[in-house]
């Protein structure tokens with residue numbers, strides 16, 4: 001036999017030498033949920049080891065994240081229920097939960113790269129990602145104006161990057177124009193370009209108190225059966241000025257990550273969503289799978305073509321990478 005692939009598997013050093021894909025701490029973005037109130041660090045029941053934080057409890061967490069070498073966080077804000085209204089106006093309140101959280105985090109650590117999720121579902125009384133028409137359909141073009149306002153308010157508060165996740169048509173362009181007009185030409189947009197109407201967001205909606213009060217999100221998020229459409233969504237975002245594209249969820253959509261990566265040269269992010277996290281985390285916590293399953297799963301997202309991975313496992317992974325486990 002001339003060809004013996006096992007030669008390059010013979011010992012750890014050789015395997016390290018020829019390894020094609022590696023996870024780096026730099027690839028990871030860690031999501032944080034910020035709530036109103038004081039003295040709150042409460043584990044989210046649907047997301048083991050992930051917490052709700054009130055602003056006064058953020059300092060220790062930000063330091064821990066930084067000490068692990070994680071440089072990027074993405075923020076989700078949960079306002080008081082009584083602050084929600086039909087048009088989600090609390091989302092662009094300059095003293096809203098996210099705007100105060102960004103300021104606070106920048107005070108704690110000016111070098112922490114703060115990404116904000118730009119959407120309305122946590123702020124609308126009906127839980128949809130935009131403004132409704134009388135028939136209960138999300139009005140695309142009316143919603144665009146609000147999204148632009150939300151993005152500008154986040155950046156005014158100090159956000160380093162905005163990530164629109166609403167799935168309205170044309171939002172990247174409108175946000176880009178609004179940011180530029182406000183003098184924020186240097187702030188990148190990471191667009192949730194290819195976002196499916198997925199059941200895997202279930203635990204997040206509990207965490208963010210953002211489940212729609214009626215119906216579902218299928219009239220704006222994508223049909224899980226479609227991948228040609230993923231390329232159309234990505235193409236539009238490229239043309240509208242997105243700086244980073246995203247596919248979401250990740251683990252059930254590895255084929256989509258690969259297709260988008262093969263077709264576009266922008267950096268590609270993938271969102272390893274709450275349901276994917278909850279499944280794997282419970283299996284590890286219950287001793288059904290070993291911790292290595294976490295690394296292997298997230299590695300598959302990188303191997304599929306993602307450059308950036310948003311994951312609730314970021315802290316676990318940072319420890320595994322650091323300890324070379």
Ligand code: PBG
Pocket residue numbers: 117119121129165166200201202203204205217272273274275
């Ligand atoms: C807001 C938003 C959602 C997620 C990220 N941004 C929920 C949704 O679209 O219903 C889901 C993230 C996760 O499940 O981890 N629109």
